[in-house]
Amino acid sequence: MKILILCTGNSCRSQMAHGFLQSFDPSLSVYSAGTKASGKVNPKAIEVMYDAGIDISHHTSDSVDKYMNDEWDYVITVCGGAKESCPTFLGKVKNRLHIGFDDPSEATGTLEFIQSEYIRVRDEIKKIFYELYIDKIKGHE
Template sequence: MKILILCTGNSCRSQMAHGFLQSFDANLQVFSAGTHPAEQVNPHAVEVMAEAGIDISHHRPTDVATCLNETWDYVITVCDHARESCPAFSGEVRHRLHIGIEDPSEVTGSPETIRQAFIQARDLIKERFSRFYLTEILGKELPRCACER
């Protein structure tokens, strides 16, 4: 199973989702990319993922252009901008999904406010990508949560 997680900067949300999916199943081929990749993975994302036991410090932002000719089982956008500007893939894309997450790197305020934004994004990504993994990859039916009704 080959999965691409796409966002704008590929520095935060897509990197965290990449880390979680890979931790759920080492047999998945998980990649992440950005429509306008940043210079590096956001240090706050690296920090909060390490606290969850997942090391993404070796990840590097990648331009989605390097992924366009490949075949993907899933291309998942995690931000509205990437969803709206998702490029045309010349390789086959079997499924396109959007799992939108607010960008914690846009939060301003005290260091604790920023840290909490990254923790909230991390926890939401874990929950939503766990659900994706269980339902889409493993094919399990889960009860719908109240927030989806």
């Protein structure tokens, strides 16, 4: 099963979702991309995922253009608030889903608060993507 997780920057939320989904089932082919890929994975995202037992330090931030000609079982967008425009994927897709999350890289305030936002969003992504995996993906491989 091929799954593409799509965001704008492909540096934080889509990377976390990619890491979790791959950890739930290593046989899945999981990729992530962005319409305006930043070129690097957010260091705080790497840190909080590592704290959760998942290493995404080897991930790359890729442009969605790299995947336009592929066929996908799922394309899942994870962009969140009203300040963001969610990308549209025009390639061949069996199932399109949107699951929005706040962008922890937009958090401002104390270092403790910013850290807590990364952890909060990470934990939301883990919970919702695990439910998605159990409810929709696991039985349909």
